[in-house]
Amino acid sequence: MPSLAELQQQFREAVITGEVQRAAPAALIGGHEPSKRLAVHARNYETSLVEALLVKFPATGWLIGTPFLREAARRFVHEHPPQGPCIAEYGAGFPNFLSNLVRARLPYIRDFSELEWHVGQVAIAVNSPSVNAGEFSTIDAARLPDTTLKLQPGLRYLDLEWPVDDLLKLYLTETVPDQFELTRARAWIEVRGARGEFHLNRLDRGEFTFRKSISHGRSIGDAAEHALDVNSKFDPGQALAGLIAAGLITAINCGRLCTKNPGRS
Amino acid sequence: MTSISHHPGVGLRLPHLAEMVVTRPTAGWLEVHPENFLANPHAAELLTELSAHYPISLHTVGISVGSATGIDCLHLKRIRDFADRINPILVSGHLAWSAYKNEYINDLLPLPYTEEALRIVSAHVNQVQDGLGRPYLIENPASYLGFQSSTMRETDFLSELVQRTACQLLCDVSNVVVSAHNMDFDPYQYIDDFPAGAVREVHLGGYTPEADEATPSAELWIDTHAAPIAEPSWDLYVYALRRFGPRPTLIEWDNQLPSLPALMNEAAYANKIALEVGHAFAR
Numbered sequence: 001m002p003s004l005a006e007l008q009q010q011f012r013e014a015v016i017t018g019e020v021q022r023a024a025p026a027a028l029i030g031g032h033e034p035s036k037r038l039a040v041h042a043r044n045y046e047t048s049l050v051e052a053l054l055v056k057f058p059a060t061g062w063l064i065g066t067p068f069l070r071e072a073a074r075r076f077v078h079e080h081p082p083q084g085p086c087i088a089e090y091g092a093g094f095p096n097f098l099s100n101l102v103r104a105r106l107p108y109i110r111d112f113s114e115l116e117w118h119v120g121q122v123a124i125a126v127n128s129p130s131v132n133a134g135e136f137s138t139i140d141a142a143r144l145p146d147t148t149l150k151l152q153p154g155l156r157y158l159d160l161e162w163p164v165d166d167l168l169k170l171y172l173t174e175t176v177p178d179q180f181e182l183t184r185a186r187a188w189i190e191v192r193g194a195r196g197e198f199h200l201n202r203l204d205r206g207e208f209t210f211r212k213s214i215s216h217g218r219s220i221g222d223a224a225e226h227a228l229d230v231n232s233k234f235d236p237g238q239a240l241a242g243l244i245a246a247g248l249i250t251a252i253n254c255g256r257l258c259t260k261n262p263g264r265s
Numbered sequence: 266m267t268s269i270s271h272h273p274g275v276g277l278r279l280p281h282l283a284e285m286v287v288t289r290p291t292a293g294w295l296e297v298h299p300e301n302f303l304a305n306p307h308a309a310e311l312l313t314e315l316s317a318h319y320p321i322s323l324h325t326v327g328i329s330v331g332s333a334t335g336i337d338c339l340h341l342k343r344i345r346d347f348a349d350r351i352n353p354i355l356v357s358g359h360l361a362w363s364a365y366k367n368e369y370i371n372d373l374l375p376l377p378y379t380e381e382a383l384r385i386v387s388a389h390v391n392q393v394q395d396g397l398g399r400p401y402l403i404e405n406p407a408s409y410l411g412f413q414s415s416t417m418r419e420t421d422f423l424s425e426l427v428q429r430t431a432c433q434l435l436c437d438v439s440n441v442v443v444s445a446h447n448m449d450f451d452p453y454q455y456i457d458d459f460p461a462g463a464v465r466e467v468h469l470g471g472y473t474p475e476a477d478e479a480t481p482s483a484e485l486w487i488d489t490h491a492a493p494i495a496e497p498s499w500d501l502y503v504y505a506l507r508r509f510g511p512r513p514t515l516i517e518w519d520n521q522l523p524s525l526p527a528l529m530n531e532a533a534y535a536n537k538i539a540l541e542v543g544h545a546f547a548r
């Protein structure tokens with residue numbers, strides 16, 4: 001008699017690969033040919049995850065056709081089972097997988113489906129109260145370069161090879177132009193969202209680099225240096241003011257000694 | 266809200282969430298799958314708002330107490346944190362497994378009822394109850410398959426599990442109907458053998474018959490939660506209430522969702538039955 005772990009390994013193989021006849025464990029009970037009932041579990045596994053992916057990538061389905069997307073999703077769920085029980089988190093690797101299937105026909109598919117994935121993620125975020133300019137004015141200017149900032153959770157910074165935000169806007173506005181040609185050109189996109197809504201902002205490379213660095217926990221000084229590396233005309237003061245004005249900052253971390261009047265608490 | 270109503274509750278799924286917040290229909294209580302909220306802060310925020318108006322029960326689908334390769338402690342911690350935020354009246358899961366090592370198989374898979382499985386499930390239920398700091402209810406599964414290696418009946422396994430872990434039980438009456446049909450046993454006998462003293466909750470859900478690939482010209486009943494509660498489930502519900510006494514009852518509907526009012530009608534019907542059974546008791 002196999003151990004429970006061995007039995008579950010056989011089950012796992014049958015359900016995830018979908019090859020139930022080949023992988024079915026012996027000594028099952030249920031009907032005349034019990035191994036055939038294993039197909040119910042294999043089907044539950046496949047259809048629930050395929051449906052979950054289709055719900056997350058409707059615009060990608062619009063672009064490549066739902067039957068093709070469904071088939072790609074089917075292959076994905078067999079090759080890449082979820083690594084955790086929250087299905088809302090499942091599918092981050094799907095854009096890359098899809099790209100390997102159709103890159104030759106649609107070279108911008110990865111950028112497009114990646115953008116759609118992040119739009120879905122930010123749209124379920126919740127905004128936190130943002131820091132205002134007044135709170136910034138209490139910080140000692142000398143400590144500003146070492147200060148790190150916490151940004152809103154519903155923010156993503158995507159450096160794309162194709163300007164697929166234009167294409168996504170066509171989908172969202174249900175516009176069908178007679179002709180649409182996408183020309184390869186880098187696009188630096190800020191995806192911002194919360195509570196069911198989202199916005200796509202194109203940034204210049206310097207501002208994008210600054211905001212992305214800040215979002216990764218780099219200090220203001222560090223982020224400004226990175227931004228100046230890619231754009232010598234980058235203005236750190238203006239960029240910081242822009243972040244504050246857009247309500248993107250939720251917390252300031254400059255250690256205990258960062259305010260002008262550290263004794264006052 | 267912290268006290269459970271004997272008025273039936275309904276399973277709350279994401280497509281009904283916003284409508285529920287806006288219309289706030291009368292419902293005894295609500296049950297959600299926490300896994301749908303952990304990675305969805307907006308939904309979690311709306312549920313937190315609802316928790317001020319309705320008792321909430323958490324029905325976990327990812328804890329996998331039957332996994333021989335262990336349970337996911339990080340996930341357990343996330344459920345604990347979520348429970349601390351929602352303050353649920355009940356927390357439950359399934360007598361099943363759905364994870365193998367770090368892979369999550371999005372279905373409830375069957376266990377052989379052996380001493381080895383009992384040892385593993387008991388250890389995990391203890392771990393879950395310690396981790397959650399709350400009692401954990403275990404639900405009987407809907408079965409399509411069993412194992413020749415099983416040495417005890419499902420009801421014996423559950424009784425022994427209650428003995429070893431002091432866990433409580435969720436009796437899914439429709440699962441009993443489905444399993445009894447598929448595995449050829451008497452559902453009424455099953456209710457007679459079920460450890461009634463440990464039952465804290467009852468489920469009712471719809472099932473869908475289809476051709477049984479394993480047996481020519483036979484039907485297999487699938488626990489789809491995609492249909493109204495069928496007559497055999499209502500009949501067994503009456504029998505179960507007579508045996509268990511009044512228990513918080515939940516209508517589960519997960520797929521091909523009806524309108525929220527139609528869902529509430531199913532709960533109202535369950536309430537009517539429970540009242541009739543209650544009156545019969547009182548007479």
Ligand SMILES: [Fe+2]
Nearest residue numbers: 404437468517
């Ligand atoms: Fe159930």
